Amino acid sequence: MAKTVKITLTKSVIGASPLQRKVVEALGLRKLHHTVEHPDTPQTRGAIEKVKHLVRIEEV
Numbered sequence: 001m002a003k004t005v006k007i008t009l010t011k012s013v014i015g016a017s018p019l020q021r022k023v024v025e026a027l028g029l030r031k032l033h034h035t036v037e038h039p040d041t042p043q044t045r046g047a048i049e050k051v052k053h054l055v056r057i058e059e060v
Contacts, residue, residue, distance in 0.1 A: 003040040006058040007048065008033060016054065023050045 009029040013021045027047055028036045037060065038044045048057060 004037045004060045005040050005044065005048070006035055006037050006060055008035040008056045008058075009054060010056045011054045013054065016051075020051050020054065023047050024054065027051075027055075029055070 007027055007029065009024065009032055012032060013024050016024070027038065027044075040059070048055060
């Protein structure tokens with residue numbers, strides 16, 4: 001069974017850089033407190049690392 005991570009947007013992207021906004025959009029997060037699940041891959045972890053101050057991560 002593959003591990004997944006739940007990613008929840010906890011802070012607004014209003015003051016974030018354009019790159020960080022694109023990463024949040026690429027993760028599929030649209031509104032505050034929106035949660036998505038992604039497979040736990042190095043690519044996903046890299047994207048999370050770029051916006052770790054805006055999101056909350058839970059391993060499932």
